[in-house]
Amino acid sequence: MCINWGAFERRQLIILCEILGLISLIITIVFAIRYFMNESFEDCAGPFGDTFTFDPKKHKNYEYFTQGMCSGKFIERYENDDDHKFPFVARLVKKRTTQVICGGSLISKKLVLTAAHCVQGRSNESMTIYLGDEKNLAELRMVVKFEIIIHPKYNSETYANDIALLKFVNSVALSPKVNTICLPFDEPNILVNLTLSLYDSLSLVDSRLSENFMEGFDKYNCSLQFFEHGKREDTDNIFYRPIDPLNQFCAGNETLPQGNSGLPAYVKDHQNKPFTIFGITSYGTKMNDSNAFPTVFTKVHSYIHWILCNASS
Known part of the structure; x- marks a missing residue:
């Protein structure tokens, strides 16, 4: 019996x-699945990042965000200082x-x-960053050398991914004043009482910060608020468009000063931390507008990986 070894090898090949x-x-x-399931996080690391099983506390840059009051330092001195209630605010x-x-x-x-x-x-x-809630301008911390990092998927028409670093x-030295x-490393419940710091003036000389307390809306009630105030035929009106609940949330129902x-938008005393940021003010109703819509915020938790990736020196 003869075997055709050539044909046998071709079949194997x-x-x-x-x-x-x-x-x-x-x-x-x-x-592809890993990339599209994690597109909010992947822009820094790319599709081969570690967001599929992402634990922020294991990230190499996690320690950068456990300093100052987030590590418990300065808290006692801050709590006894009524003149500096917003040491984390930048202008x-x-x-x-x-x-x-x-x-x-x-x-x-x-x-x-x-x-x-x-x-x-x-x-x-074209900009200078001023740090600290200081009434004396000469004591504000000023930063002039910095890099601007805009989220690569930011959409200026829809305000999607409205976040930047x-x-x-x-580095700046931390103190009770600055x-x-x-950061919200654990998934936060946005339907809690949030605090929003607001300036009362566009002037660095005259502006003073105040605390504004508000409640977050869930996806349904947020959309309902927009629907009641929006116009169905006005599809270009950003307030009529539904928010992205994965990356945005809305809260409050007041006008915002320019x-x-x-x-x-932050919470006090969350998980034994003095302040935890939940949202970044994205857009809202301007002052003197007769229709006050909820304010829309970028959900910070959805961008933790992107923030951590870009924290490297």
Whole structure:
């Protein structure tokens, strides 16, 4: 009996190629699923990042966000200081003026978190960052050298992914007057009593911060608020568009003074931390508008991985 070894080897080769092709296809599908399931987080690490089983406390940059009051330091001195209730607040000011463009939050010694629309189209040479809630302007901490990092999927028409980082060239020293707000590493419940810091003036000289307490809406009630005030035929009206509940939430039902975008919506004494930021002020109803819509915030928890990735020196 004669065996055709050439034909037998060809069949083996064909089967091997089919198996390798199938393995390649499976790997491609797995990476595609991982990427699209985690698109809010993946822009820093790419589709080969670790967000599929992401634990922020195991990230190499986690320690950057456990400093200052987030580590328990300065808390006692802060609690006894009524003159500095907002040590984590940053003000973005037009250079060579006292005009406040937007607000922000100090989240580490080198990072301010703000809204993307606040810094889109601007350069770091057109702004100065002032840190601290200080009535004496001469005592405000001023930062002039920094990098602007806008979320790569920010959409200026829909305000999707309205988040940006300002990374300092040099670290700032923390104190009771200038300190950090903590990040929500665990999924927060936004239907709690939130606090929003608001400026009462666009002038760095005259502006004073105040606390505004508000309650978050769930997805249904948020959409209902927009529907009651919006116009069905007005599809260009951003308030008529539904929010993305994965990356946004809404709260309150009041008008916002101009220049308050980028400021934090936060909770006090959350998980034994003095302040924890839940949202970044994205858009809301302007002052003197007869229809007051809920304010829409960027949900910070959805971007923890992106923030951690961009924290590297």
